[in-house]
Amino acid sequence: MSARGISKVYGGTRALNSVDFDIRAGKVTVLYGENGAGKSTLMRIMSGVESPTAGTLTLDGEEVTFASPAQAEARGVAIIHQELNLSANMTVAESIFLGREIKRFGFVDTKEQVRRTQAVLDLLEEPIDPRATISNLRLGQQQLVEIARALDEDARVLIMDEPTSALSATEVEVLFRVIRDLTDKGVAIVYISHHLDETLEIGDHAVVFRDGELVATAEMRDIDLKWIVSAMVGRSTDDMFTVIDAAVGDTVLEVDGLTVADPTQPGRLAVDDLSLSVRAGEVVGIYGLMGAGRTELFETLIGRNRAQAGSVRLFGRDVTNTSIGDRIARGMYLVPEDRQKDGLVQGQSVGANLSLASVTRFTRLGITDGKAERSRNADVIGSVRVKASSQGAPIGSLSGGNQQKVVVGKALLTEPQLILLDEPTRGVDIGAKADIFKFMAELAGSGVGVLFATSEVAEVLNSTTRILVMSRGRVAAEFTPASATREAVLAAADDSELVELEHQQMETEGAAE
Incomplete structure (x- = not known):
């Protein structure tokens, strides 16, 4: 599939400027660029979500025009969107077949939809019940449902826009196996991700956008991380993190014995007898895998979830049973993990x-x-x-x-005097990440306590004054950036498969350098 001379104008803003772009059968084309570079705009045009202001699309050498995503899907072009597009009140199976329901004698064949949903979830090695309601799934599980929906469409061209932003490393490894199976069958894949290390592993061909224009192309075997960053933003990866220079003051947050039920799994504890503290001027990073309890902890601290036991004290005052509004008024604020749904x-x-x-x-x-x-x-x-x-x-x-x-x-x-940030860099480019880390350092410098959660080890190693590792709802380990290593943090997260995967990634990165 090819795009030629594609332009897109929104009012007075030119999102794309005469772009040429090719997708190769049986290959993974990685599309790089900062937020706003035009990547997602081009992908929406190629998948029928939007129409170009100018330019043409060709599929197998034939010029095509897609008036809707359904028309694109009918020609074998499917997209996994960056922002989740699921109906919260539907089941997993209903979401996967929404708009293309399987019918028998004029009625929806629910049994067959559940069977096919189970088959594609088995392919992803994910134990999600096809009859589960979307609203009861964690963000990472919802992302896997989006991926499952695209896989079931049996596409010839598959566009993946940030497919791994909420996935654990183990789930990414499974997805990569699925991607290689698809390319072996001749499927053409476009892959967009701000996790640059993973793109080096999965990509075959690199294309870089900047300010709505294509500025660089290369074969993946010929490039490294420094080339990607330089082509995208003209800056070094060393510039991403800001040095924290803040005097540590009084304790702003005290959590003692906090216990919270898992809203998605009755009988399970999402947070289990957890204690921690944050002082003014500190940037405390919490690392943990998906399901470790980070989001449930943060939503309980802000008052969205109810604690079964334990206490939360803000500036020495017990706020365990107060409202969200009261906690915001007293200086606490949460930047949620899911910006579309909650932010x-x-x-x-x-x-x-x-x-x-x-x-x-x-x-x-x-x-x-x-x-x-x-x-x-x-x-x-x-x-x-x-x-x-x-x-x-x-x-x-x-x-x-x-x-x-x-x-x-x-x-x-x-x-705020205490800010909670749950995966604040999910789905953002390297430039935006640098801005967010600078923002966190500046807040700490002004005496604000900062507590943030991430699933990226590099972030807690380079942007904190203290590191906590969560596993199964508890604080499994505590480090200072000076004493922490990638291996120690991963081991504390208690996932041996992840440790092995990270070792493989480090060896790949070393070879690339």
């Missing part, structure tokens, strides 16, 4: 999303001071470097990384 209101503008959690600061006698609100929003947009045409732009018009910056900026507007 943003899609029908609102950039500015409205930014000030949503702090609008009372600009309101008096029921009247909002719009000028003051816009002025403060502008300060935050500049601080976290949001790229948007205006505060009035729809939030959905922003790239994933810029949407994440809006979620972070919304937290900043509440003037």
